[in-house]
Amino acid sequence: MSLGILTNVAATYAENNLNQTQGSLQTVLQQLSSGSRINSGADDAAGLSVADGLHANEAALTQSAQNAQNGVGLLQTADGALSQVTNLLDRATTLATEAQNGGLTAAQTTAANTEFQSIVTEIGNIGTATNFNSNAVFSAAATNFVVTDGTATGTTTIAATVGALTTASVGTATGGGAGATLSGLSLVTGAAAALAAVNGAITDVSNQRGAIGANINQLNAASNVASTEEVNLSSAESSIRSTNYGQATSDLAKFQVLSQTGISALAQANSVQQEILKLLQ
Structure with missing residues (x-):
């Protein structure tokens, strides 16, 4: 050389x-x-793509779990209100049974009817005034709660219908129809009819609360699945991205x-x- x-x-x-x-x-x-093992696309282009995709899925699942819990909160608000309606109906049953007693004076029957009418009015007020996040709780329209991982195939929509609550529709009939009506009832002129209507309302409120409870369980299950999936995806992302x-x-x-x-x-x-x-x- x-x-x-x-x-x-x-x-x-x-x-x-x-x-x-x-x-x-x-x-x-x-x-x-x-x-982080991947600090730029040059470090691992394919790995970065997968990790970023998983991170987006995690974000969607985290919010989805919160969406489901918000739905649970709304339904629990409705269930709590209906619990109070049941208490009012129990009192209305007592008053209607008492009004059928022939030993009452006209003034006593009128007094019982006055309280009965106030109970009916309060049930209507509960239906009107119960809100969740500034939205009316008691509505015949379905409320949709979305649980998704951010993809079209990984999206589930849970439709929950609380049902209306008015003096003309207390509770929901089997199958989701309108509940019993308490409008136009009087203990003075029709205590027996009032008692039958109140008993029907108690049954319909129980049916409504049962449907709400089923939706609560469904939303809780969806929230748990989303949370579990988010943890698993986070672990998968970490194995790709972490040093x-x-x-x-x-x-x-x-x-x-x-x-x-x-x-x-x-x-x-x-x-x-x-x-x-x-x-x-």
């Missing part, structure tokens, strides 16, 4: 290798400091040694060129 000074091939090789080592060392240090510290620390030691030896090799390659000067002496 001839001696020359125009091109120091050995130094060029040493410099290229040193640059590559420094780049790898920088990548390892970034992984160690960030805790493997055992491997990274091993690579760090390797590249630190290569960096030191590369600098030494470059210094040696440069010093060889100085030997040519001896030929000119």
Whole structure:
């Protein structure tokens, strides 16, 4: 091999290798400091795509679990209101039974009817005034609660219908129809008819609460599934994205040694060129 000074091939090789080592060392240090194996698309393009997709699924599932719990809150509000309606109807039953007693005076029957009418009015007020997040709770229209992982095939819509609550429709009949009517009843002129209507209303309210309870259980199950799926996807994302510290620390030691030896090799390659000067002496 001839001696020359125009091109120091050995130094060029040493410099290229040193640059590559420094780049790898920088990548390892970034992984160690960030805790993430993928800090740019260049680190793992396919892995980044999968991890970002999983992260989007996790975000959708987290919100879906909250959506379902909001639905549970709405339905529990309705159930609590209906529990109070049942208490009122129990009192109305007592009054209607009492009004059928022939031993009451007209004034006593009128007093019982006055309380009965106030109970009917209050049931209507409960139906009108019960709200959840500024929305009326008692409605014949279905409320849709969406549980999704962010994909079309992973979306489930749960439709829950609380049902209307008015003096003309207390509870819901079997099959979801209108409940019993308490409008126009009087203990003075028709205590027996009033008692029959109140008993029917108690049955319909029980039916309504049963349907609401089934929806609550369904929403709780959907929330639990979404939460479990979110945890599993988070684990999968972590396995792709997170730094493997055992491997990274091993690579760090390797590249630190290569960096030191590369600098030494470059210094040696440069010093060889100085030997040519001896030929000119």
